[in-house]
Amino acid sequence: MSVQTFVPGDARQVSMTATAEQQARREIAREQALGLRLAVKPSGCSGYKYVLEYVKQAEDDDHQVRIADGVVLFVDAKSLPLVKGTEIDYVTEGVNRFFRFRNPNSEGECGCGESFSVTA
Template sequence: MAIKLSERAAEEVKRFQKEHNFDDSMLLRIGVAGGGCSGFNYTLNFDDSFDDKVDSKYEWHGVAVVVDKKSALYLDGTTVDWYESLEKKGFTFDNPNAVKSCGCGSSFQA
């Protein structure tokens, strides 16, 4: 299984790329880093590098997504979506590997 990007999330990524004049070489890099109130933080960055020895690459709704293989262990089966309401907006992570998440949803425990 892989990490998935919802159609709404892909549209938001494309909007951001266009707004910041990113060219087609820029990839959405999704990963995890130690920290946060639950142990791991989700990371989202744009990157123009891909190394097939340490990265996996996917394409969802026209967006190239790169995940380093170490992060992929914690993100396998995760769906990244875009949420928008009157109170807040941002990317959400539905991670089946998380046994505990913080209240804001930006960190998790595996």
Template sequence: MAGIELTERAARRIAEIMKDEPAGSMLRISVQGGGCSGFQYAFDVDAARQDDDVVVERDGAGVLVDEMSLQYMEGAVIDFVDDLIGQSFKIENPQAQASCGCGVSFTI
């Protein structure tokens, strides 16, 4: 599982999203340079698995993480939250030393 965990809520939400996507599509989470804290997460739907992708699965839902992003996400927990501010995937990353208020940008 590459040291990345999907919560039950995240798996349920991913399954809901994928119902309307082409067969075989998965959620791709990657780490990119940028954002207000140095790195940021990107979320995309991808039907093509690359050779260096790691697949994190739970309850039939899958997430693709490329090898480069994996080094920044080792030990992370991917959750889905629905609160007054809105709905979003939330990543608790033990490698992040700081993150911005939006929770999408972080520093290592």
């Protein structure tokens, strides 16, 4: 499985597996969006949750990560330190399909997998 990665300077940002890239491209095209926003919001029993939203207009504090043609991730300045180095995959488990986040900054997840905690 190949991974497309954007590396500005010497800091690895966010990457996607080929499967996630293909799914993101389909969803972005269907919604006629500029890309997907990856954000981290306080939530759940472990502290934070990932949020993916369609981007119709970039925000001033967005960091743009160009994964491939037709796939751009927008990450706000507050979320970037929490997701730096994260690999996004698109997985199928039974009848469910979803994006899965492999975050090297995560210390742990709650039992249901809805939220995660990070090292300070």
